[in-house]
Amino acid sequence: MTGLRYVYAVCRPFGTPLQAELTGIGGAPPALLHHHGLVAVVSTVPEADFCEEALKAHLEDLDWLAATARAHEGVVDALTTVTTPLPLRLATVFRDDSAVRTMIEAREEHFRSLLDRLHDRVEWGVKVYVETETAESAESAEPAPSPARPASGRDYLRRRRESSHAREEQWQRAERFAHGLHERLAERAEEFRLHPAQNAALSGARGQNVLNAAYLVSRKHSEEFVELVDRTKDEAAGLRVELTGPWAAYSFTGEAAS
Incomplete structure (x- = not known):
């Protein structure tokens, strides 16, 4: 079966060996292709799965x-x-x-510039959600009508207005918290990216996403950054704060979607 060269990443040469059991696409072990003082991390993948037509079909899978x-x-x-x-x-x-080497030569200056900017830095992801249970309870929080006297249409409309007002206040509190948290985290980060709020139906995450951000932080300051996020969780009544990472700087390379 004809194979193609799959490229995961580009980096500078490093001395520490990768894990012996590490595998990539299709279970193939990654290899290091050195060229012009840079390294492409590659493995062989089947052309039948990664040619242009096959990829178009796989995008639906x-x-x-x-x-x-x-x-x-x-x-x-x-x-x-x-x-x-x-x-x-x-x-x-x-x-x-040979084609991988040609790619490295064509983008060498760009790669070196990014590697200099991102050296010894990692990406942390922070998301804030309004808890589903809290949102649902606010939406359904209507006082039960008196058993001795059924609620009138006027009573019903009043209760609906009160419920709507409670939901609006809840979202305003969530947005204020998310904005304040982002400002504090941005002060500790070298760069940040604000991503669109996640769609719960697509992400499968519980609750309504009100902050979806990525922060570029030096490794030496990462512990301090994590501690700051952890401290804010005590302030997040009715909200859920999620921290992920450390990751490679996906959001800051212009190469891959986060």
């Missing part, structure tokens, strides 16, 4: 995409423990090693 993304991120995560990688986009493939 969510299970295939999820498995491929997990394998891609697994290699990048392993690299992040030993160096500063620049993750390339999912399914970046070339005909052979």
Whole structure:
């Protein structure tokens, strides 16, 4: 079966070996392709799965995409423990090693500039959610009508207005908290990216997303950053704060979607 060269990331040479059991796409072990003082982390993948037509079909296969993304991120995560990688986009493939070297030469200045800017830095993700249970209780919080006297239409409308007002106040509190948290975190980060709020139906996350941000933080200040996020959780009544990372700087390379 004809194979293509899949590229996970580009980085500078590093001395620490990758995990011996590390595997990438399709279970193939990643290899290091050195060229012009840079390293492309690659493995061989079947052309039948990664040629242009096959990829178009695979884009409709969510299970295939999820498995491929997990394998891609697994290699990048392993690299992040030993160096500063620049993750390339999912399914970046070339005909052979010679084509990978040509790509490195064409983008060498860009890669070096990014590696200098991101050296010894990692990405942390922070999300804030309004808890689903809290939102639902606010929406359904209507006083029960008196058993001795049924509620009138006027009573019903009043209760609906009160419920709507309670929900509005809840969202305003959530937005104020998220804004204040972001300002504090941005002061501790070197850069940040505010991503669109996640759609709960697509992400599967519980609750309504009100902050979806990525922060670029130096490794030496990461512990302080994490402690700050943890402290704010005590202030987040009715909200859920999620911290993820440390990741390779996906949101700050211009190469891969976060």
